[in-house]
Amino acid sequence: MDTQIMETRDDTSRRITTLPVLETAQLTLRPWKLDDGPAIDAHFSNYEVAKMTGSKPYPYLPNSGFGVIASQHGKFLRGLCYEFALICKDTQEIAGGCGIFKRKPTSHYELGYWLGQKHWGKGLATEAGNAVLDWAKAALDADTFVAGHFADNPASGRVLTKLGFARVGKENETKPMFSLARGGRSPGLVYIWPASKAATTPLSALH
Template identity: 35%
Template sequence: MKYDNQNKTITTNRLVLRLLQKSDAGAVARLCNNYNIYKNTLYLPYPYSIEDALSWIELHLDNFNDNKLYEFAITDKESGELYGAIALSNNQKFNNGEIAYWIGEEFWGNGYATEAAQAILQFAFVEKQYHKVFARYFHSNPASGRVMQKLGMKKEGILIDHVRKENRYEDLIYYGMINSDRL
């Protein structure tokens, strides 16, 4: 993982994580306007419009510069194609943050979420000096949990019927990692 502070990019073997631009709104809307992504995320609306993408993207640079939230497009290192997005929150009071991600359905199963999340973990622990990083997923989305396991995160607990999605309650499964655990 290589972090470029000036350009706010993270480069991995196959990916470049970069700030989203207004020009990405069409691709974001196309990928997010998918029921299979909506049903596995806490906050994405459905249907998902280009206006949703633009209003989301316009906050990224200010949030990044204010050290509130670091949101990156997950893109192909060679072609620049947008695969998804990954975010890292910043709770300065507790020196921790949450990782959240989504990958367009056509790109599932290629390890992009894991590769991007490994880079974000390193960004959190090395660049931002976090003490802890955590993530959570719906019980109905075990693929997201496998990403967390591959990162070496430990299961910390299950919040039973914690959120309501489409008139049903979902368990949220929490995983976490302390900076010293990754050695």
């Protein structure tokens, strides 16, 4: 897949022609390639992974990964999605994905990430999130990010806190979030970066 196609953003004169390659201690973050599709299929064939996302179905049909990559690329061309594949430096395996996206052109950028189950608990999501946020701040002039996770995924909340996000809403307040794999809505928690904006941002305005 050609990721060199020019993309024009609606809110700035900057032009993003391709995603860079980013490096962390454990990971290389690079643009997705079409032949990464089978690795995506393998990870999301695990319900424990699929159910933590909003858009991945379960059962996850073979060869669906090709469509995921094509869809991300189309959104990239419209300035709505900048998604990186996470490659483990020690094994060269695809561990997951991390990026920012917009639900609509006027939305804040939203941070999203996922990891295959064998890669949980190694600090990879925090490494990837820091790298993506630093890139987005510099390349896209982004100064506000939102994120969310299902209430039964507290590990994701710990990642977001480490990244400098803060919960939006009252202490025990949740917001229904849709999951295709779960077949409906489940309680979710919403966050914003920088943390200083959490106290003045209404929960109803996000996610």
